[in-house]
Amino acid sequence: MRAFLTRRLLLLVPTLLGVTLATFLMLHLTPGDPVTIMLGEFASASDVARLRSELGLDRPIVVQYLKFLGRAVRGDLGSSIRSRRPVAEEITERLPPTLVLALAAQVLAVCAGIIAGVTAAAARRPSVDSAIVAVTLVGLSMPTFWSGLLLILLFSLTLGWLPITESGGLRALILPSVTLAAPAAAVLARVTRASVLEVLRQDYVRTARAKGVSERLVVYRHALRNALIPVLTVAALQFAGLVAGAVIVESVFSRPGLGRLAVTAILSRDFPLAQGIVLVVASMYVFLNVGVDIVYGVLDPRIRYQ
């Protein structure tokens, strides 16, 4: 187990190197540079040249990348070009709201997804099953920027229940987390339904039924526990997707967070900031994957790591 962990963590180095190099190249290859974006289209050529050299952007790309790497290994992510604040400060300020949102959405998605999936699988009437499957299809297909706006129009504007401009606190978390959770919950519901249906066909379930165990107990005690392994795997992997999905939801609901920061950084070609965010998110993703592998082993005793 220790060797496995060491190997996985060592893999972090080439992964992050590759990720930063790819981001760096992509940002530099897309047209437009931070200075022209900062100064606007009316800037004179001499002003552009002056600011470029003051910011060190006139040096070769390789030099810029190596400088970035050199500083990054020493824990210095540099300063944002746009705001001129330390990148580390910007990220630590914006990471918590995103994690809270993703976590809330994850909890919602797991609860709603599992309940819906089990209900569909265990439904006596096929109409209930079909209805749930249809709803999950809608949940999956609705883009969050659209469903988010619909929720605002319904719950904030028409019904007047929830504020729009509030950004902190539980009340402000409700609509964004529901929006973000909906597609994830739909996926989980479908996975749960398929998994439960499969387990229900197993011999031990038939044995339990033959013994006269109530259908309720069969589904919730015997079948669900075994059916949950794939569901939890999907859920854990979804978390990273929820952090990524926060980009759109944070914009629609005007929540401060890492996603919006990333969008601003990319649109303004703020190289150091974009790099820093990618570095942090990629590390999180890698750690999360390692975590999922470990949880696997805990959940399923048959899985062992050498």
Next chain:
Amino acid sequence: MAAAQALARIVVHREARRAVAISLISLLVSLLLVPLPLTYAQPKSGGELALVSTEEPDTLDPQKTGTAITGQLMRYLGDTLITKDLKGNYIPALARSWTVSADGLTWTFQLRNDVKFHDGSALNAQAVKASIERALAPETKSPIAGSLFGPVAEVQAAGDFTVTIKLKEPFAPFLDNLTDPRAMIVSPQAVRDLGDRFGRSPVGTGPFKFQEWRSADRIIFARNPDYVWAPSYVHAGPPFMDRIVLRIMPESAAQVAAFERGELSVLAVPPTDVRRLQGTNKYTIFSFLRKGVGLFMEFNVTKEPFSDIRVRRAVSHAIEKNSVLQIGLEGLGEVASGPLPPSIWGYWDGIKEYAPKYDPGKAKALLAEAGWRPGPDGVLQKDGKPFSFVLYTAPIDTWTRSAQIVQAQLRAFGILMEIQTFEFGTLLAKLKAGEHPAEFMGYTYTSPDIVQLWFHSSNIGTGLAFSHDNDSKLDALIEASRRETDQGKRLTIYRDIQKYVVDQVLWVPLWTNTNYFAVQPNVQGAKTHPDGFLVLNDLWLK
């Protein structure tokens, strides 16, 4: 696993507790803000004005900012040496009076002696000198503020309250640039004390002072109770409202919903919602013409077929601008005629009559004269080649719709126009390189000096001279406009430039849009400044 769950629980709890605390505070705040019954409409003190912005400021340091929203906010946080009244005249602000030497090189400003920065330090000649020198210093890396002052040779504190700015050469936009909010005077003491943190807690002399900035959420300014140096176009003394809060909301549909729910006091109305909000009759709607030309078609005069001035003129007679305005912009603006709109000083009123008008006969005659004859399929031909070109444009709704109207109108004359859309940054790069035959463009600017950026040959390939027209006569006119400090003579030069650009048909100006502000009914005394911002000094909440 268990530990992680416990951790998650703690995080959630802490969040929940903070949430309760925040909603308690907001409850208290809202109780304090309950409006008292009002018997007569005397301005009432107190309250909070909620503004909204799509974009978050990069920094609130006026000398380091590159974002437009920071410029808007600096109008409330700071004062400039001089300013413009509601008619656009230059009037005293921090400077009581000013003089300029006959050669236009030495500007002398007499400062007010009763002005204090928000940090309590006094505004005097030394402070003004330090502030301007900071804007100009290379280590400030100033995107905009540094270039506003022009070719400065030296800033001198000639007395306690006398400042002299010496220029290397005459710089006509100088006075106008001094009214730019980013030319505001910042507190040198705060700059020293705060260092890099100045941009997150700026200190000026304006009617409002900085209170708080929650990243990606809101920026709060509080009333400056000591403000007695207001310019003459607003009441003397501090503003009426306790606070202004700028909410940062990237999604415009969410902004509109928040405004309709009463959570925002003022809204810049997106074009799609203008008619609907007007129709509710609930809100006061202000409008002003954009300071710039919203959309024009520009020809690259170095490429076929628009290297022939007769073809350019023919196209300008073939486009019926009012349909483009009505359909492309849903009529929310006015037809444009020249390179400057009526909203920018220097605009020549005669341009409307002077500019070419829709005239199918003239268009056909000019095309025939240039050698373009209808082919068998109705498309014009010359030397066996059909008249077809690509219009480069950006993915902006109103531009795309306008392009389709122009496309249909030109098709009627046998001209095939293909529309190609590029992301804005890419588009600019392509236009600089000059690979386009024609493009759609628009601009917003405060002064007529913009013509230098669009038409001076030094900007070919580097600046905005996308017509790639290397014309010494036009260059000379533009250079004269920048040297001339007599405003009357400058007006004449700008008239000549506008006529010349129309004569050469470098552009077919199409329309300029009207911008709309909606204001909640409880907001009283709202005024818009001709420079396109809301004047807050006289504003109060019922």
